[in-house]
Amino acid sequence: MIDEIFRAEYGRAVSVLTRLLGDIDLAEEAVQDAFTTAAQLWPVRGVPPAPAGWIITTARNRAIDRLRRESRGREKLAEAALLQRGPDAEEVQDVPDDRLRMIFTCCHPSLALQAQVALTLKLLGGLTTAEIARAFLVPEPTMAQRIVRAKGKIRAARIPYRVPRDADLPDRLKAVLAVVYLIFNEGYLGKQSLEAEAIRLGRVLAQLMPDEPEVWGLLALMLLVASRREARLRDGEIVLLADQDRSRWNAEMVAEGQDVVRRCLRWNRPGPYQLQAAINAVHSDPPTDWHQVVALYDQLMAIAPSPVVALHRAVAVAETRGPAQALREVDALDLDRYHLFHAVRADLLSRLGEDPTAALEAALERAEHPAERDLLRRRLRLAAADQQNRAGEHDQDQHDPHPGRDASG
Amino acid sequence: MTQQISPKYLLSIYQPDGEAPPPEVLDPIMANLAALNEEMQAKGAWVFAVGLHPPSTATVLKAKDDDVLMTDGPFTEGKEHIGGFTIIQAADLDEALEWGRRLAKVLDPLSVEVRPIAFG
Numbered sequence: 047m048i049d050e051i052f053r054a055e056y057g058r059a060v061s062v063l064t065r066l067l068g069d070i071d072l073a074e075e076a077v078q079d080a081f082t083t084a085a086q087l088w089p090v091r092g093v094p095p096a097p098a099g100w101i102i103t104t105a106r107n108r109a110i111d112r113l114r115r116e117s118r119g120r121e122k123l124a125e126a127a128l129l130q131r132g133p134d135a136e137e138v139q140d141v142p143d144d145r146l147r148m149i150f151t152c153c154h155p156s157l158a159l160q161a162q163v164a165l166t167l168k169l170l171g172g173l174t175t176a177e178i179a180r181a182f183l184v185p186e187p188t189m190a191q192r193i194v195r196a197k198g199k200i201r202a203a204r205i206p207y208r209v210p211r212d213a214d215l216p217d218r219l220k221a222v223l224a225v226v227y228l229i230f231n232e233g234y235l236g237k238q239s240l241e242a243e244a245i246r247l248g249r250v251l252a253q254l255m256p257d258e259p260e261v262w263g264l265l266a267l268m269l270l271v272a273s274r275r276e277a278r279l280r281d282g283e284i285v286l287l288a289d290q291d292r293s294r295w296n297a298e299m300v301a302e303g304q305d306v307v308r309r310c311l312r313w314n315r316p317g318p319y320q321l322q323a324a325i326n327a328v329h330s331d332p333p334t335d336w337h338q339v340v341a342l343y344d345q346l347m348a349i350a351p352s353p354v355v356a357l358h359r360a361v362a363v364a365e366t367r368g369p370a371q372a373l374r375e376v377d378a379l380d381l382d383r384y385h386l387f388h389a390v391r392a393d394l395l396s397r398l399g400e401d402p403t404a405a406l407e408a409a410l411e412r413a414e415h416p417a418e419r420d421l422l423r424r425r426l427r428l429a430a431a432d433q434q435n436r437a438g439e440h441d442q443d444q445h446d447p448h449p450g451r452d453a454s455g
Numbered sequence: 456m457t458q459q460i461s462p463k464y465l466l467s468i469y470q471p472d473g474e475a476p477p478p479e480v481l482d483p484i485m486a487n488l489a490a491l492n493e494e495m496q497a498k499g500a501w502v503f504a505v506g507l508h509p510p511s512t513a514t515v516l517k518a519k520d521d522d523v524l525m526t527d528g529p530f531t532e533g534k535e536h537i538g539g540f541t542i543i544q545a546a547d548l549d550e551a552l553e554w555g556r557r558l559a560k561v562l563d564p565l566s567v568e569v570r571p572i573a574f575g
Contacts, residue, residue, distance in 0.1 A: 202573065210549075
């Protein structure tokens with residue numbers, strides 16, 4: 047119970063306290079104090095009617111107690127900040143801006159991306175350093191050092207605790223969305239908790255910045271991709287979109303994702319996340335309308351062109367104009383280092399009746415994730431069997447019956 | 456806002472060792488730099504700014520036992536060294552970075568490092 051409230055309210059409480067105390071470390075200490083007190087009181091007296099408000103008020107009082115007891119330099123400063131403001135009343139309310147301030151501070155472009163991710167999970171997600179370290183397969187002391195260093199930079203360099211002015215907002219928001227999407231993608235084939243955490247952060251952002259279509263676009267994208275999680279992995283093995291058991295898709299997430307996509311369409315202010323969400327919404331409504339997918343990728347190429355987007359587009363082109371055309375487009379891309387480039391080539395080659403073995407081996411050499419490597423090994427075995435059959439039966443027409451695959455699975 | 460509580464930042468300019476660019480390249484840059492310095496002064500951000508002689512003119516000292524060792528040349532090896540710096544005061548890092556951005560544009564393609572000053 048307290049754990050749930052902790053995860054749900056930690057970010058809000060630390061954000062409010064950071065504004066009051068002017069220091070993130072002090073805010074974290076105070077909020078942790080308050081939760082320790084809650085762990086003692088609540089089982090006896092019951093959970094208060096507004097647990098979040100209780101935590102924030104208690105944390106504030108704890109901070110004042112602590113400041114009165116101790117007299118280290120930085121705390122004197124914070125005390126000054128705290129006492130300048132009047133008591134209780136409005137200050138301990140959750141000003142919606144507080145978490146926004148915190149998000150923009152955590153995702154400040156002067157911090158390394160890894161540091162932005164770690165701070166966001168710690169300060170807004172309420173994850174412990176140990177949890178973050180485990181999620182990113184980094185030793186805990188390394189992660190602890192990363193967080194301490196980032197907080198040290200925030201304090202010493204005075205990274206401001208505020209929402210950027212309008213002129214800077216588009217760029218700064220892009221950085222925030224990139225951090226949340228990175229957290230989501232870390233969870234894509236691995237930790238479900240990270241995927242869920244990214245969606246939770248996405249919901250917070252949508253609630254705090256309801257007029258930013260890309261915020262909703264990212265939320266919809268994450269919901270739609272995550273809706274297929276159960277179907278995407280079978281015993282740790284990747285199942286491609288076309289082969290997935292659709293009854294295992296999460297219908298609620300599909301519905302919510304599609305709903306948000308429709309809302310974004312009405313805004314008519316498309317951006318990369320909204321378009322990717324729209325593509326996934328099409329996939330979530332089988333049978334996939336590949337012409338629509340190609341059209342959406344065309345839009346995506348127009349506003350955010352990249353070889354990776356072109357590769358995904360080619361996968362859809364294979365369905366509308368055939369594998370030969372798709373292969374021509376794929377071969378024109380400079381993506382030799384990317385495993386999916388070779389995996390897509392392999393698929394197109396086998397659909398054209400050619401031997402995909404070399405392409406699959408190239409993909410396997412470059413793939414890092416165990417589940418992706420397993421998938422490639424399975425396809426290599428199938429390709430070998432296929433070649434044997436061919437040699438035996440002289441059957442030139444036996445194609446891989448596997449219909450379209452989408453790398454976004 | 457008083458000078459005492461306004462944070463200060465060191466804007467270091469890193470430039471490649473070797474010959475300075477010819478006057479037709481350098482002169483407009485120096486004119487732009489002077490204009491930026493004036494604007495910093497007008498806005499109350501400017502504290503101090505210097506340009507340095509080449510790193511080959513530097514001498515490094517290090518205490519060892521009772522002695523102080525002396526080495527000819529700059530402390531760090533490498534092909535780029537600090538060629539000058541500006542000290543500014545700013546409300547926060549965003550404001551300092553904005554001045555740093557302006558400086559980097561004037562001095563393109565040189566890098567500018569923005570670093571908070573702890574005391575002094």
